[in-house]
Amino acid sequence: MKIILATFLSGSLAALSAPPVMAQTAEVQAAPASAQQLSGDIFIRNAIATAQALDAGGAGQVYDTGSAALKASTTRQQFTEAVASTNARTGGVVAREWSRVERVRVAPPAEGANAPAVPGGNYITVYLLARTASGTAHLEQVSFRLDEDNQWRLSGVTALLPEQSQG
Incomplete structure (x- = not known):
């Protein structure tokens, strides 16, 4: 199975405030035939790179390489505005570390049933702990979906x- 994940380069990882130079597709040849057999390391690296690209003003590029599920759930403008709003509220992220990786299989809806909020398929979500310059921390979820063409793409951030995690 060929796994394609979008990664975003910002020129230098130390210069997170610089805009992304380009979006590049990283191709990884993977022997396993199942989403459950893939190494979480691939997704951790891509989740961190995606979050860094969002920090650096690359929301449009991130959206453009996202899955059909992402694009069906929001417009490019809504996505970029939401990212900008979140970045303004959190301030600059100075460090990220992964917390956990979850693999989930969502069953497709039964024939004739209403479409679920999340399309059926294989998903991998990476949870990142992000620390800001002001000393606060928050959790980030970066989710990938195995699309119908057997390529993993970003499905949500x-x-x-x-204040969201309380009550």
Whole structure:
């Protein structure tokens, strides 16, 4: 199986405030035939690179390489505005580390049933702990979906800010 994940280069990882130079597709040849057998390291690296690209103003590029599920759930403008709003609220992220990786299989809806909020398929979500320059921390979810063409693509990004995680 050929796994293609979008990665985003910002010229220098130390210069996160610089705009992304380009979006590049990283191709990884993987022997396993199942999403459950893939190494989480691939997704951790891509989740961190995606979050860094969003920090650096690359929301449009991130959206453009996203899955059909992402594009069906929001417009490019809504996505870029949401990212800008979140970045303004959190301030600059100075460090990220992964917390956990979840693999989930969502069953397709039964014939004739209403379409679910999340399309059926294989998903991998990487949870990142992001620390800001002001000393606060928040959790980020970066999710990937195995699309119908057997390519993994970004399906969603969510920042769980402290006021959102309480009550």
